[in-house]
Structures are given as structure tokens and as C-alpha cells.
Amino acid sequence: MRWLQNLRYDIRKNPALLLMTLPVIMYVVVFCYLPMSGIVLAFKQFDYSEGIFGSPWCGFKNFRFFFISGQAAVVMRNTVLYNIAFIIVNNIVEITVAIFISEIGGKWFKKTTQGAMFLPTFISWVVVSAFVYNIFSYDFGAFNHLLRSIGGEPVDIYSQSTLWVFIIIFLNSWKHVGYGSVVYLAAIMGIDAEIYESATLDGAGELQKIRYITLPCLKPTVVILVIMGIGNIFRGDFDLFYQMVGTNSLLFNTTDVIDTFVFRSLLFSQEYGMSAAVGLFQSVLCFAFLTATNWVIRRVDPENSLY
Amino acid sequence: MISSRGRKIFVAIAGAAVTIVALLCIFPFWMVVIGSLTPENEIYVRGYSLWPQTFSTEAYKLAFEDPGKILRSYLVTVGITGAGTAVSLFIVSMCGYVLQRPDFKSRNFFTMFVFFTVLFNGGLVPWYILMTNYLHLKDNYLALILPMMVNVFYLIIMKNFMRSIPGALIESAKIDGAGEFYIFLRIVLPLAKPALASIGMFIALNYWNDWRNGMLFMQDETMYPLQYYLYRLLSSLDFLKSAAASTIDLGDQVFPSESFKLAMTVVATGPIILLYPFVQKYFVKGITIGAVKG
Numbered sequence: 001m002r003w004l005q006n007l008r009y010d011i012r013k014n015p016a017l018l019l020m021t022l023p024v025i026m027y028v029v030v031f032c033y034l035p036m037s038g039i040v041l042a043f044k045q046f047d048y049s050e051g052i053f054g055s056p057w058c059g060f061k062n063f064r065f066f067f068i069s070g071q072a073a074v075v076m077r078n079t080v081l082y083n084i085a086f087i088i089v090n091n092i093v094e095i096t097v098a099i100f101i102s103e104i105g106g107k108w109f110k111k112t113t114q115g116a117m118f119l120p121t122f123i124s125w126v127v128v129s130a131f132v133y134n135i136f137s138y139d140f141g142a143f144n145h146l147l148r149s150i151g152g153e154p155v156d157i158y159s160q161s162t163l164w165v166f167i168i169i170f171l172n173s174w175k176h177v178g179y180g181s182v183v184y185l186a187a188i189m190g191i192d193a194e195i196y197e198s199a200t201l202d203g204a205g206e207l208q209k210i211r212y213i214t215l216p217c218l219k220p221t222v223v224i225l226v227i228m229g230i231g232n233i234f235r236g237d238f239d240l241f242y243q244m245v246g247t248n249s250l251l252f253n254t255t256d257v258i259d260t261f262v263f264r265s266l267l268f269s270q271e272y273g274m275s276a277a278v279g280l281f282q283s284v285l286c287f288a289f290l291t292a293t294n295w296v297i298r299r300v301d302p303e304n305s306l307y
Numbered sequence: 308m309i310s311s312r313g314r315k316i317f318v319a320i321a322g323a324a325v326t327i328v329a330l331l332c333i334f335p336f337w338m339v340v341i342g343s344l345t346p347e348n349e350i351y352v353r354g355y356s357l358w359p360q361t362f363s364t365e366a367y368k369l370a371f372e373d374p375g376k377i378l379r380s381y382l383v384t385v386g387i388t389g390a391g392t393a394v395s396l397f398i399v400s401m402c403g404y405v406l407q408r409p410d411f412k413s414r415n416f417f418t419m420f421v422f423f424t425v426l427f428n429g430g431l432v433p434w435y436i437l438m439t440n441y442l443h444l445k446d447n448y449l450a451l452i453l454p455m456m457v458n459v460f461y462l463i464i465m466k467n468f469m470r471s472i473p474g475a476l477i478e479s480a481k482i483d484g485a486g487e488f489y490i491f492l493r494i495v496l497p498l499a500k501p502a503l504a505s506i507g508m509f510i511a512l513n514y515w516n517d518w519r520n521g522m523l524f525m526q527d528e529t530m531y532p533l534q535y536y537l538y539r540l541l542s543s544l545d546f547l548k549s550a551a552a553s554t555i556d557l558g559d560q561v562f563p564s565e566s567f568k569l570a571m572t573v574v575a576t577g578p579i580i581l582l583y584p585f586v587q588k589y590f591v592k593g594i595t596i597g598a599v600k601g
Contacts, residue, residue: 006412014412016487017405021417024402027457031434032424038433052436097328100321109322115587116329119336122583123576124516126538130572131335133541134342134355140565142338145354177328179594186595206317239519246542262431267523272432279430287427 042280046272062277071261072278079236079257085169087229091222093173094180099214101181102188103206117178125243128171132244136167161254168244168255172237187221188214220301227300231293234285238263258282336580343367343570347563366563366570369551376528376550377536377574383448384533388514391452396507399457403465404495409474418466425459435523450524451532455513461506464596468502469495505593508586515579537575541568 010018042062044055066072097117101110120128135142136157144154157163191214199209236257245255247264258278265275342355346363353360370377402421406414428434444450472495480490496503521535531539539546547564550571 003413003416006416010411010413014410014487017408017411018413020488020491021402021405023398024421024457024462025417027398028421028424031437031453031457032428035429035433035437036427037429038436039429041433041436051440052433093328097325100325104318104322104325113325113329115584116332118587118590119580119583120332121590122512122579124518124534126516126518126534126541127572127576128335130537130541130569131339134338134569135335137355140350140354142355142357145356148354174332177332182591182594205313242519243538259431266432266435272436276430276432279432283428283430290426 039276039280039283041273042277044273046276058273062273063281065274066278066281071256074253075256075258075261076234078255079259080233082168082236082257083229083233085165086172087226089169089173090176090180091225093177095184095215095218095222097177097181098184098188099210101185114178114182117181119178120175121178125239128175129243129246132167132171158248159250161251164245164251164255168240171244172240175240183225184218184221187218191217223300224297227293227297231290232286233289234258234282236260339569339572343566343573345566347566350565363566366566367574369563369567370570370574373551377533377571379529380531380533380536383451383530384515387448387451387532388511391455391514392507392511394452395456395458395510396503399462399506400465400469400496400499400503401491403462404469404491404499406462407466407469408477418463421459421462438524445524446527446530447524448530451517451520452514454520455510455517458510458513461510465499465502465506468596469499472498501592502596504589505596508589509593533575537571540571547571 038052041052041055043057043059044052045058045061046052047055050056101114104110133141136144138144138154138156138158141157143157147154157167195213196209199213204212236259238257238259241255241257241260242263245251245260247268259282262275262278262282265271265278338355338357341357341359342350343366344362344364345355345359346361346365349359349361405411406418408414438444438450438454444453476494476498477490480494485493516534517532518534518538521532522538525531525535540550541547544564547568548562551562551567
């Protein structure tokens with residue numbers, strides 16, 4: 001028990017330091033480790049008056065319910081596919097924007113455009129949902145206004161579940177472009193300028209320089225970000241999906257993710273047992289994926305492994 | 308001079324593309340501001356547009372006639388953001404500092420202990436039951452503050468940043484007889500200002516933009532944080548109507564729900580946008596401190 005020895009040492013020699021970590025440690029114990037014991041709920045028939053530990057056991061019934069209902073396949077598929085789409089689209093957009101920004105001159109121009117791209121990062125998804133309503137509302141939206149004015153038929157976008165796939169992917173990219181491009185821009189700024197200079201002397205064009213210098217230099221950053229994205233592939237962005245879709249069940253088929261499903265089952269139908277089961281299932285998957293991806297990062301680039 | 312011509316074309320394309328992306332980013336903000344200034348009957352006839360035929364400030368008049376409710380949720384949000392950010396920043400930086408002290412032998416054990424919660428958690432439901440059934444935090448402002456108090460990633464960024472503080476400084480303070488807490492408060496914190504500013508900004512932004520905890524734990528309307536208040540306005544017409552001044556006599560006019568919604572969005576978002584140019588610097592710095600090296 002090495003850690004126990006260390007702890008004993010610190011209790012004797014560094015009591016003040018130990019005390020200083022206490023707020024965070026206590027917090028983690030209460031709000032992260034205590035709820036872990038609550039995962040037994042996934043195997044119980046929750047009875048409000050009996051509490052978590054007094055409720056009767058029910059085996060795998062909660063899990064069976066989730067899988068048989070047919071929703072398991074849908075929400076898992078959506079969660080994974082959206083995350084894959086986010087990884088691909090966001091990285092392409094962010095890298096392109098970062099390269100472009102690094103190439104153009106004019107401090108004022110750079111600052112203004114970057115400032116504009118950061119605005120979406122600052123607002124909540126609630127505000128974004130107001131934006132979406134403003135543009136896509138059936139009766140008053142600017143989009144349908146435009147369609148009508150050119151003689152087209154208005155579209156009720158809030159009942160078109162396939163369209164939302166694109167809207168959501170677009171908005172996610174829209175909200176993160178400022179943030180992500182700064183990450184890549186920082187990596188580009190770290191590339192030795194002499195490499196570009198000698199390439200120019202050798203007669204390399206702009207696209208060649210990007211293809212043979214910038215992109216290869218960005219590779220480590222891309223690899224890390226992609227692997228981290230894969231580690232979180234079973235985690236749905238609750239804020240995004242809940243604000244865009246909410247309780248509009250017409251769209252659930254293509255937009256419901258694990259996190260929104262759990263939230264609704266808990267808050268609206270009070271299915272404690274089942275939503276706990278789904279939550280546990282998701283946690284286990286996340287754990288497996290994060291551990292696996294971290295193992296990969298350690299081999300690719302130990303500097304950037306999470307632990 | 309082929310390469311220089313090629314470069315010019317490339318820069319022109321890059322400039323145009325960046326401009327388009329930037330415009331796309333501002334475009335919805337523009338639409339909402341314009342929409343909130345469009346008279347209700349024009350919205351009914353023409354829908355929202357880039358530029359209205361006539362302007363009207365009626366929606367804002369309605370919003371400011373009896374601003375008590377939105378001011379109240381502003382106050383709630385400002386309060387929890389202020390308190391939450393201060394406490395969170397303090398305990399996270401203190402813990403981050405200790406966890407990188409070479410003479411603190413339990414540092415790796417504690418780091419793993421905290422980090423494990425990123426890899427595995429009990430999920431929403433047990434946590435929700437803990438908050439409501441065991442800690443009884445429904446309709447309690449603590450329910451808005453506690454859930455976001457400790458973010459493990461910020462802790463790790465903080466810990467990495469603290470490594471740059473020279474250990475000799477701490478050693479010499481110790482020789483002079485300063486206590487650990489005093490050293491942290493008087494020597495470490497001032498040196499960590501850049502990290503405190505950037506991470507503090509991220510924490511504050513998370514608090515400011517949170518609506519989920521409001522939805523989970525707040526039933527009393529007077530305790531709604533701003534974003535959840537806005538969410539209710541946008542999603543429920545009854546709630547929207549109750550938020551407007553009851554004293555204004557609309558006569559036989561319809562309730563201007565469409566422009567009012569957007570006006571409330573502007574009122575709820577405006578201040579943070581105005582603040583934005585001043586904090587952008589810390590934001591960019593924060594990203595580069597924590598980038599990749601999560």
C-alpha cells in the first residue's frame with residue numbers, strides 16, 4: 001500500500017498542504033464518488049419512499065426495458081454518428097479557417113474576423129435556439145420569408161427530421177469554429193518560419209506549402225484532438241440537443257441522443273430505474289472508450305496522454 | 308513572378324473565405340436585433356427579414372415597463388456567477404498548486420483520485436437523487452452553484468500552470484518562516500494571475516450560460532437563472548405573457564409575442580456581448596494555455 005504510506009507521510013509532514021487539497025477532495029467524494037454507489041439503482045425498482053438502497057432489486061429488467069423499447073439502438077446510433085460528424089466537420093472547418101487566418105495580413109482584419117468568430121462561443125444554446133427559431137420558424141422565419149418572396153412553398157422545418165441532422169452539424173461547427181481555430185492557429189504559429197522561407201526560395205507555391213509543411217506539422221494536434229473526440233464518442237452534447245430539439249418528438253428519430261433521452265426519462269416520466277440503467281450503460285461505454293483511446297495516445301504521443 | 312501572383316490570389320481567396328465565415332457568425336445576432344425592432348404586424352405579414360420596412364421599439368417598451376422579473380433573474384445569475392467563480396477558482400487553484408508540489412508525496416494518488424471521475428461517473432440519475440433527496444437542494448441557490456464548482460480539466464490546467472512557478476521562491480519563503488497557506492495566498496496566487504484570469508473566465512462563462520441546473524432544481528420562478536428564464540420565455544407563450552407588464556393596455560391589439568421574444572433575447576444577451584471585447588484577450592490566452600494538453 002504505497003499510497004497509504006505516502007498519505008501517512010503527508011499527514012505527518014505536510015498537514016497544511018493536505019488541508020489545502022481538502023475542499024476539492026471532499027467535493028469529489030460527495031458529488032462524484034457518492035453517486036457512484038447509486039448505480040445500484042440501475043438494478044432496482046425505484047420506490048421514492050424507500051430511497052435508493054431500500055428499493056427492491058429487479059435484476060436486469062431496467063436494461064431489458066431500454067433495449068426492447070427499440071430506443072436503445074436509435075439513441076446510441078445518433079450519439080455516435082453525430083460525434084463522428086462533429087469530429088470530421090469541425091476539424092476540417094477549423095483547420096481551414098486557421099490556415100487562412102494565418103496567411104492573410106492586416107492586424108485589424110485578423111482581429112475583427114476572429115472576434116466575430118468568437119461571438120457564438122460566448123452565448124448559451126438557449127440563445128442559439130432563439131436564433132434558430134428566428135430563421136426557421138414556419139410562420140415568421142426569415143428562411144421561409146425568403147422562400148415565399150421568390151415564389152416557393154414554405155417548409156415546416158420543425159417537422160423535417162432529416163434536415164435537422166444538417167442544421168445541428170452546421171450549428172455545432174458554427175459555435176466552435178472560433179475556439180477550435182485558435183487551437184490550430186497556435187499550432188501553426190509554432191511552426192518554424194524558416195521552413196516556409198526556404199520552401200519559397202525553392203519555388204514552392206502557396207498550396208504546396210500548405211500541403212507539405214503546414215498540414216504535416218498540424219498532424220500531431222489533429223491526432224490528439226481526434227482521439228480525444230473518439231474517447232467521448234458516447235457522450236452527447238446535452239445542451240445542444242436539448243435546446244435544438246427539446247420535446248419535439250417528431251424529430252427524435254434523428255436527433256435523440258443518450259443524454260437527452262436519460263434527461264427526459266428522469267424529469268418527465270420519472271423512470272428512475274431505467275434512466276439510471278441507461279446512464280450506467282453509457283458510463284461503462286465511455287470508460288472503455290476513454291481508457292482505450294488513452295492507451296493509444298500513450299503509444300502515439302505520450303506527452304499528450306490524459307494520464 | 309508567378310509565385311507572387313499566386314500568393315495574391317491565394318490571399319484574396321483566404322480573405323474572402325474568412326470574411327464569409329465571420330459574417331455567418333454575426334448574422335444571427337443581426338437577425339435577432341432587427342427582428343426585435345420590427346413591428347409585430349409586419350412580422351405577421353412578411354416574417355422576419357434582414358431589414359424591416361418600419362422600426363418599432365414597442366417590444367422593448369413592453370420589456371422595460373415592468374422589468375422586475377428579468378432583473379431578478381439577472382441578479383440570480385450575477386450572484387451565482389460571482390460566488391461560484393470566486394469559490395471555484397480559489398479551491399481549484401489551491402488544490403492544483405498542492406498537487407504539483409514535489410514534496411507532497413500523495414500528489415499522484417490524489418490526482419488519480421480526482422481524475423478518475425472524468426473516466427467514470429454514476430450518471431445523471433444517482434447524482435440527481437443525491438442533490439434532491441439527500442441534500443434537499445431543490446429551490447436552493449446552492450443547486451446552481453455546486454454542480455459546476457470543480458472542473459477536473461481546469462484543475463489539471465491549473466496544476467500544469469503552477470509548475471512554472473519557481474520552487475526556490477517557495478523554499479526561501481519557507482525558510483523565512485512563512486506558513487503554507489500564507490505562501491499560497493501571498494506568493495503563488497499573484498504569480499498565477501494569468502491562469503486565474505483565463506480559467507476564471509471559462510468558469511464564469513459556464514455559470515452564466517447554465518440553464519440545465521435551473522431546469523433540474525428550480526421550481527420557484529423568482530429563483531430562475533437568466534438563461535433558464537429565457538428558455539421558459541421562448542418555449543411557453545403563457546410564461547411569455549406573464550413576463551410582460553400587465554399594466555400596459557394593449558387595447559384590441561394582439562400581444563406582440565414574436566418581437567417580444569426577440570427583445571427579451573437581446574436584453575438577456577446584450578450585456579455579455581458588450582463585455583466581450585474586454586475579455587476576449589483572456590479567452591484566447593485560456594485556450595492556448597489549456598489547448599490539447601487537457
